[in-house]
Amino acid sequence: MTCFRVLLVLCLCWLPLRSIACDTALVLTIDVSNSVDVAEYRLQVDGLADALRDPEIVDALVQGEVALSVVQWSGVDRQQLSIPWTRVRTSLDAEYVAQQARLMERAFVLSDTAPAEAIRFSLRLFDQVPDCVRKVIDVSGDGTPNAGAAVRDARNAAERAGVTINGIAIESMGLAITNFYRGAVITRNGFVITARTHRDYPRAIRTKILREISKVFG
Template sequence: MRRRSLITGSAAAALAPRLARAEPEPVDVLLVMAVDVSRSIDEDEAKLQREGYRNAVSDPRVVEVIRRGMIGAIGIAYVEWAGFEYQRLVLPWTRIGRQSDADAWASALAEAPRASLSWTSISGGIDFSRRVMAEAPFEATRRVIDVSGDGVNNSGRPAESARDDAVAEGIVINGLPIINDRPTFGRMPSLPLDQYFQQHVIGGDGAFMIVAEDFEAFGTAVRRKLIREIA
């Protein structure tokens, strides 16, 4: 009798990991939105930036593009970053497959607290987004980090080093540079921001960027970019 119990227990122990290891839900693309909240972005601009993402994700045109995908759903995580010491996951991974999902996500982002801190570490934002990507509960053949910001990397390791590490893992980095008329911390960058993003930030197969001429134009740029990334 004892021998029989031992065999039964061994079989149960062997089955347990398989039972606990649920298959991840499929989506068409995993998308981390990595958003600049450094000190160069004031309160009004931060609101415009958030509204841009809220309106873009919940736009019926974007939802329709999502629904036309092979799976008909995408996974989104929303990250904010500033200097190399500050990154946070504002909204965890969420599966968007219908209008109600998109509307609920937009409402959650509206209620999330905001912060604005000094310095701009694009590399820190990318490195943190890679870790978020690694913990995604969904499975997709395409993985994208969408970096938006209004300044060049001035904190932490070089942006291109973080980009290259992400690309080596099969992640595509797209960019949404915001062409602001204010120089970062009173200093003009050595390179126009769109050229900086082109050379130092975006990377991977099919990587692209869409320039927002200012914060007022940000929402339109986000919507165009989302449609292109999803489609």
């Protein structure tokens, strides 16, 4: 009887730990609005795929059993979940998402830029991963809104829901996009990284993902 009680206590202690195994749920959003040409789109998806094959990133993803999804966005009614939630429990899981990213077909062309709708679309996805401790949305883009609702309102809704928004601002010159992201897109606990043109995006996405998931481990 004593042994049975010990086993029961051990099982009860173990179950809650398994229920919060996912440290972070991360939605990676990619801007495919009219300002992004074919070559720039390819730089984004290849940069994402390469980042998800980086050994340091893969190790951190696996340690945290991070859940990943990828969204393409542009205008008001132009958001698509291109890669559904995938739990990265092994390096093979990370490789699967990397392959899916590299093969991902562009969802929209000749469309406006509506980041508020992209944020609200991404927020709804977290209903599918309620066990993840941290919830993060990445917003990458190369322009300010020319359609859609107020971005600050969407950002505030994310803060109320306990969701962090980080960003990659893709600049052609100056810091206009970066300053917009700082003022209207990222949450108070978020950050923005500047990419100097789309060619700098692969470096920026690697830096950003590593910073996001490494925070879990101190």
